[in-house]
Amino acid sequence: MATQIHQHAEHSGEDLTAAAQRTLTDAGEQWTGMRASVFEELASHERPASAYDIADNLSASRGKRVAPNSVYRILDLFVRTNLANRIESANAYLVNTHPGCRHDCIFLICDDCGKASHLDDRRVTDALRAAGHDAGFAAVRPVVELRGLCESCAA
Known part of the structure; x- marks a missing residue:
């Protein structure tokens, strides 16, 4: 059975930043x-980054301390507005390369190198949402993370 793919436009570089800015201001x-x-x-991180990683790098580049709490608040806003995804098991964040496109992702996280990618499979997320509704929950938002070894690390 094939995975149902959710179609969306991937952005990178300045186009990604412009799409993120539009999405945030539209919200x-x-x-x-x-x-x-x-x-x-x-966006400069290929792997999920923590608020502390981001705060440390911004502090170094700005020449003054950036508080992790300020970064957490911004990252929480980014998650709410679909500019970033939170990798729950790592307490880290990954930029959403298709801001404004809301859907549920299944994250694949490598236990060896830390690489994270996502796939879309509506069969899985729709089933989880239905199970939540059947249990009396409203506004269910599936968060699915699969941990293992990526293709490179498994080789």
Whole structure:
């Protein structure tokens, strides 16, 4: 049985930043200098990054301390507005390369190198959402993470 793929436009570089800015302002939020810096720093990571990683890198590049709590608040906003995804098991964040496209992801996380990728399979996430509704939950948002070895590390 084939995986059902959710179609969306992937963005990168300046196009990704512009798409993120549009998505955030369309949600009624401001695209501030600090929010832009946090987004660009997060986007520069190929693997999930923690708020502390981002705060440390921004502190170094700005020459003044950036508080992790400030970064956490911005990252929480990014998750709410679909600019970033939170990798729950690692307490880390991954930029969403298709901001504004809301759907459920199944994250694949390598236990060896830390690489994280996602796939879309509506059969799985729809079944989880239905199970939550059947149990009396409303506004169910599936968060699925599979841990294992990526193709490179397994070789």
